[in-house]
Amino acid sequence: MIACGALAGHVREIAARRGWPLHVRSLPAQLHNRPGQIAPEAERMALDLLGRGYRVVLGYADCGSYGALDEVCARLGISRLPGLHCYDVLAGPEAIAAMLAREPGTYLLTDFLVRSFRASVLAPLGLEDHPELWSDYFGHYRRLVWLAQAATPELARRAESVAAMFGLPLTVIEVGTTRLERALEAVIAKGPPAHAAANPP
Amino acid sequence: MTTEELLRQLYDQTLTGNGPAVLDLTRSGLAGGIGPETLLYEALIPALEEVGARFERGDFFVPEMLIAGKAMAGALEVLRPLLAETGAESIGTVVMGTVKGDVHDIGKNLVNIMFEGAGFRVIDLGVQVAPEKFVEAVAEHQPDIVGFSAFLTTTMPMFKANIHALTKAGLRDRVIVMVGGAPVTQEYADAVGADGYAADASAAVVKAKQLIAGRRSAALPA
Ligand code: B12
Numbered sequence: 001m002i003a004c005g006a007l008a009g010h011v012r013e014i015a016a017r018r019g020w021p022l023h024v025r026s027l028p029a030q031l032h033n034r035p036g037q038i039a040p041e042a043e044r045m046a047l048d049l050l051g052r053g054y055r056v057v058l059g060y061a062d063c064g065s066y067g068a069l070d071e072v073c074a075r076l077g078i079s080r081l082p083g084l085h086c087y088d089v090l091a092g093p094e095a096i097a098a099m100l101a102r103e104p105g106t107y108l109l110t111d112f113l114v115r116s117f118r119a120s121v122l123a124p125l126g127l128e129d130h131p132e133l134w135s136d137y138f139g140h141y142r143r144l145v146w147l148a149q150a151a152t153p154e155l156a157r158r159a160e161s162v163a164a165m166f167g168l169p170l171t172v173i174e175v176g177t178t179r180l181e182r183a184l185e186a187v188i189a190k191g192p193p194a195h196a197a198a199n200p201p
Numbered sequence: 202m203t204t205e206e207l208l209r210q211l212y213d214q215t216l217t218g219n220g221p222a223v224l225d226l227t228r229s230g231l232a233g234g235i236g237p238e239t240l241l242y243e244a245l246i247p248a249l250e251e252v253g254a255r256f257e258r259g260d261f262f263v264p265e266m267l268i269a270g271k272a273m274a275g276a277l278e279v280l281r282p283l284l285a286e287t288g289a290e291s292i293g294t295v296v297m298g299t300v301k302g303d304v305h306d307i308g309k310n311l312v313n314i315m316f317e318g319a320g321f322r323v324i325d326l327g328v329q330v331a332p333e334k335f336v337e338a339v340a341e342h343q344p345d346i347v348g349f350s351a352f353l354t355t356t357m358p359m360f361k362a363n364i365h366a367l368t369k370a371g372l373r374d375r376v377i378v379m380v381g382g383a384p385v386t387q388e389y390a391d392a393v394g395a396d397g398y399a400a401d402a403s404a405a406v407v408k409a410k411q412l413i414a415g416r417r418s419a420a421l422p423a
Binding site (some may be wrong): 022034036064066084097100101102104107124125126127129130133136137140141 | 259262263264265267268272301302303304306307328330338354355363383388
């Protein structure tokens with residue numbers, strides 16, 4: 001599985017627990033800021049692995065590639081996770097749509113984003129060097145929703161400190177990784193029959 | 202400092218988004234007798250075009266765009282009244298907004314700045330603009346163009362809803378509809394029945410001018 005760095009950790013954990021013979025290769029989650037690069041990067045890696053006889057699946061939703069990952073899947077005969085982004089994969093598209101419909105000024109967090117907020121959000125948006133840009137980015141937000149996978153006290157503390165930066169209320173929804181696990185089962189079942197090599201690349 | 206030196210510095214400082222320096226240079230250029238149009242067309246706009254090109258190439262990311270846009274917007278505050286005084290007629294009016302359900306507005310704001318720089322009057326309705334708000338604004342301001350900006354797959358369908366609302370209000374034929382935003386393509390714009398699409402702020406200005414010219418010449422008696 002070629003997975004986004006934001007999901008790869010959970011995928012490895014699930015695969016190990018389920019005893020799946022799944023090898024996870026991750027691409028940097030940072031590609032989300034340049035979503036045009038996701039499909040070419042995923043395709044390059046997929047072609048390499050397919051060429052070496054592996055069966056490949058994508059641990060990505062559409063992820064702002066706006067259909068480009070679907071084109072890769074169609075070209076290479078592989079599958080990806082359903083949904084528009086990892087929020088859909090983790091919490092379900094209906095729940096996300098309802099949340100954004102109720103309050104469009106909703107900023108979503110996952111365990112990955114809570115843990116890496118500085119590196120994934122503050123740094124690429126230039127907020128470390130230009131804190132004065134905060135309101136240009138986040139001035140329209142009204143609340144934060146943390147879609148928690150495993151809400152440890154340490155993560156909860158970090159989520160609170162992100163919310164404090166925004167000065168906004170934080171809602172915690174414990175979505176876990178059950179949906180992700182089901183989506184993985186489905187995408188793995190969907191792929192073409194494995195003529196996989198016995199050893200990981 | 203010669204005029205060339207000042208324009209060069211103004212260009213460089215806009216490119217790097219140094220707001221205070223851009224303001225200083227704009228003011229001292231004016232004080233030294235350089236016309237507002239010269240400052241705009243020979244330094245500020247080319248700088249922002251270069252910012253857009255660097256973004257496309259991947260040399261710049263969002264913060265660089267944002268600070269350069271803000272620096273240019275600051276200079277425009279100073280230049281706007283002077284440009285109005287020189288009798289430079291507005292070349293058209295644009296009503297702009299980010300569609301309902303979406304709060305991404307950096308791209309839209311840059312388009313607004315470039316429109317203003319090019320001599321358009323811009324009425325910015327902000328973010329999360331509902332179809333009925335667009336209709337009201339089009340009825341009230343009778344713009345040449347209404348622009349919709351969207352960034353989420355889930356909010357792009359609002360283009361169609363907005364166009365439908367304009368049609369229902371009997372306003373669709375009176376206004377040019379332009380759409381844009383990161384996920385938008387020419388095909389999508391065509392599919393929803395928009396009149397124009399542009400991939401970035403500079404292209405938006407070029408396209409807007411073309412569309413207005415087309416409409417005005419079509420309106421001339423044969
Ligand atoms: C910066 C950013 C943000 C900022 C927005 C700040 C702001 N005030 O706008 C923040 C961090 C707050 C943010 C939040 C979210 N974001 Co965001 N964001 C981006 C990012 C990285 C860049 C967008 C941007 O500003 N680009 C810079 C501008 C200058 O370029 P541009 O947008 O292309 O604009 C140009 C053209 O499009 C054109 N243009 C724009 N509008 C118009 C209009 C007209 C009429 C015309 C002619 C032209 C035109 O001209 C502009 C200037 O040249 C994109 C990814 C990407 N690279 O596109 C994701 C992205 C758009 N976001 C995404 C998501 C999912 C979200 C969130 C849901 C995430 C969350 N954690 O909650 C929220 C949205 C909540 C909501 N309700 O809206 C996804 C969308 C995926 C999808 N399938 O819908 C993307 C694609 C990231 C990804 N890969 O997943 N985001």
